[in-house]
Amino acid sequence: MTTLEPQMQNLERTGMPVLEVKNLTKRFGGLVAVNDISFNVLNHEILAVIGPNGAGKSTLFKLIAGAETPTTGTVLLEGQPLTGKPQHVVARLGVVRTFQETTIFKEMTALEHVMIAHHLQSKAGNWGIFAGSPRAKSDEIDFRSSASQILGFLGLGALQSEAARSLPHGHLRALGIAMALAAKPKVLLLDEPFAGMNPDETDRAVQMVRGIRDLGITVVLVEHDMRAVMRLSDRIVAVSFGKKIAEGSPLEIQNDERVIEAYLGKEDDELGV
Amino acid sequence: MKSSSLKIGLALFLVLVIVPLVFRSSSYSMTVLINAAILGFMSLGVWLTFSIGRINISQGAFGLIGGYITAILASRFGVPFWLCILASGVGAALLGALIGLPILRLRGVYFSMLTLSLTEATRLVALTATGVTGGASGILNIPTPFQGENSYLELYLFAAVLLILGTLAVWRITNTRLGRVFRALQQDEALASSFGVNVSAYRVLAFSLCCGFGGVGGSMLTMFVQSIYPTSFTVTDSTNFMLYCFLGGLGSVFGPALGALVLFLGFQLLAPLGAYQTLAYAAIMILAMLVLPNGLLSLRLPKRTHALEKANVS
Numbered sequence: 001m002t003t004l005e006p007q008m009q010n011l012e013r014t015g016m017p018v019l020e021v022k023n024l025t026k027r028f029g030g031l032v033a034v035n036d037i038s039f040n041v042l043n044h045e046i047l048a049v050i051g052p053n054g055a056g057k058s059t060l061f062k063l064i065a066g067a068e069t070p071t072t073g074t075v076l077l078e079g080q081p082l083t084g085k086p087q088h089v090v091a092r093l094g095v096v097r098t099f100q101e102t103t104i105f106k107e108m109t110a111l112e113h114v115m116i117a118h119h120l121q122s123k124a125g126n127w128g129i130f131a132g133s134p135r136a137k138s139d140e141i142d143f144r145s146s147a148s149q150i151l152g153f154l155g156l157g158a159l160q161s162e163a164a165r166s167l168p169h170g171h172l173r174a175l176g177i178a179m180a181l182a183a184k185p186k187v188l189l190l191d192e193p194f195a196g197m198n199p200d201e202t203d204r205a206v207q208m209v210r211g212i213r214d215l216g217i218t219v220v221l222v223e224h225d226m227r228a229v230m231r232l233s234d235r236i237v238a239v240s241f242g243k244k245i246a247e248g249s250p251l252e253i254q255n256d257e258r259v260i261e262a263y264l265g266k267e268d269d270e271l272g273v
Numbered sequence: 274m275k276s277s278s279l280k281i282g283l284a285l286f287l288v289l290v291i292v293p294l295v296f297r298s299s300s301y302s303m304t305v306l307i308n309a310a311i312l313g314f315m316s317l318g319v320w321l322t323f324s325i326g327r328i329n330i331s332q333g334a335f336g337l338i339g340g341y342i343t344a345i346l347a348s349r350f351g352v353p354f355w356l357c358i359l360a361s362g363v364g365a366a367l368l369g370a371l372i373g374l375p376i377l378r379l380r381g382v383y384f385s386m387l388t389l390s391l392t393e394a395t396r397l398v399a400l401t402a403t404g405v406t407g408g409a410s411g412i413l414n415i416p417t418p419f420q421g422e423n424s425y426l427e428l429y430l431f432a433a434v435l436l437i438l439g440t441l442a443v444w445r446i447t448n449t450r451l452g453r454v455f456r457a458l459q460q461d462e463a464l465a466s467s468f469g470v471n472v473s474a475y476r477v478l479a480f481s482l483c484c485g486f487g488g489v490g491g492s493m494l495t496m497f498v499q500s501i502y503p504t505s506f507t508v509t510d511s512t513n514f515m516l517y518c519f520l521g522g523l524g525s526v527f528g529p530a531l532g533a534l535v536l537f538l539g540f541q542l543l544a545p546l547g548a549y550q551t552l553a554y555a556a557i558m559i560l561a562m563l564v565l566p567n568g569l570l571s572l573r574l575p576k577r578t579h580a581l582e583k584a585n586v587s
Contacts, residue, residue: 065467067463067466067467086466086471087463087466087467088466088469088470088471088472091466091467091468091469092469096467096468096469097467098467099463099464099467105456105457105460105461105464106460108453108456112453115453116450116453116454116457116468117468118468119454119468119469119470120468120469122450126451126478129449129450129451130445130446130449130451132449136449136450139450140450179464179467179468180467180468182468183467183468183469
């Protein structure tokens with residue numbers, strides 16, 4: 001089902017934005033978590049959203065994925081508005097998110113996780129699944145082989161039948177990404193994919209994200225790990241206190257005064273000053 | 274685990290078939306068995322809502338709704354009994370879907386409290402809407418096809434077959450992709466919706482199925498006692514359905530049937546205690562929850578047969 005062949009010919013960034021974030025604002029009571037943020041995501045690029053703790057990155061992500069409704073502003077996928085649609089519809093349209101916490105289902109194996117994540121590819125209806133229709137059976141076979149392929153692609157092939165809760169942290173992250181890939185996204189939203197990883201795990205994860213982009217999937221990620229972000233991203237959007245403070249290539253961002261200031265402020269906070 | 278619970282299921286159904294052959298002459302025993310089978314059937318629905326992570330204390334309400342649908346159709350319009358059962362199931366399921374849509378947004382104790390209130394609200398509606406329900410005096414002398422000397426056996430077999438079919442249906446749901454989606458909802462609704470599961474639709478599906486089970490069970494019980502009152506199903510009954518699932522075991526689809534059988538029989542066995550019957554029952558329930566938090570089906574085999582033997586003694 002899923003073709004996991006790198007689609008090099010498509011890889012040139014077309015200049016056409018696949019995802020447009022326009023004047024997105026989210027207020028929680030008196031708090032403005034996201035304040036008038038706009039940016040475009042180009043086809044097949046890896047775009048990182050960075051910012052200190054509490055800058056509103058995660059809220060921004062939830063707004064794009066449809067988990068939260070923005071107070072004002074819109075998100076467009078290939079020109080089609082996503083705003084106001086529930087998360088499962090946004091997923092069907094092609095924007096799929098992963099989670100910061102490594103959320104998994106107890107007792108299920110890695111393969112079962114990825115199989116169930118193929119939900120959107122189901123050709124059989126609920127009744128067909130219950131009655132065991134031929135479609136439901138062929139779905140099951142397709143999902144199994146596709147899930148196995150995805151796990152293999154992400155380097156989890158040997159762990160297919162492991163119970164997910166016994167997997168180490170890095171592999172759980174990869175499992176979360178495998179589940180997102182099963183939904184066949186056009187745009188994959190990764191929420192802190194490298195958090196809590198050691199340098200080795202991060203290296204592998206960076207390779208993995210590149211590999212995903214090479215499949216023709218546009219990647220947007222929120223991340224703290226600056227080294228990984230600088231190595232991986234084509235472009236970076238920096239946010240602080242809910243506002244976009246800079247946008248550009250990794251080099252431009254590294255030398256941006258406002259970004260440096262925002263991050264030094266964060267260091268002070270962390271020291272408890 | 275799956276094959277062992279299948280064995281338990283077989284044992285349970287053997288009990289359901291052999292016991293009536295032994296007790297067919299005792300109308301008291303048959304009454305208890307018929308009740309246990311119908312209550313087990315209704316608990317299956319509650320078990321299904323457990324599988325999407327909701328503790329449902331409203332099954333009594335849908336028993337009442339199903340009961341009234343049957344009572345009205347049979348006594349006022351002379352509708353045949355099997356159509357009454359069907360109408361009760363479908364009616365309760367539709368109403369369940371309608372009510373479920375808003376209330377299933379809640380989780381945990383909030384959902385439970387709301388469903389508990391729903392049981393009480395339904396009783397009050399039945400009490401107040403005298404034009405439709407006959408108010409406190411209820412609807413009596415409901416015609417039933419189960420008459421004559423074999424009526425108890427016929428009703429029992431009908432209820433037992435219903436219980437077996439219901440259990441098989443729930444077993445099927447649990448072991449297909451539907452069951453995996455339900456379990457996904459139980460674990461994490463946000464994660465499920467992230468890969469495209471329409472969370473609210475599946476929640477409503479599970480709850481509506483549950484209410485359908487409640488409606489059919491309520492219809493059966495009404496047909497059995499040939500009468501219905503606003504107090505035919507109360508909050509206590511709703512709570513009991515939940516307890517049957519807990520005590521039987523949430524890990525297996527055979528939990529509700531086993532729980533209903535053991536608990537309902539147990540309650541009857543405590544009858545000699547008179548005024549202390551409920552007290553003793555409650556004390557045993559609390560003990561059972563403490564000792565067996567995962568239900569009777571979590572017991573190892575020797576002890577488990579012991580539990581079934583106890584059930585047989587009645």
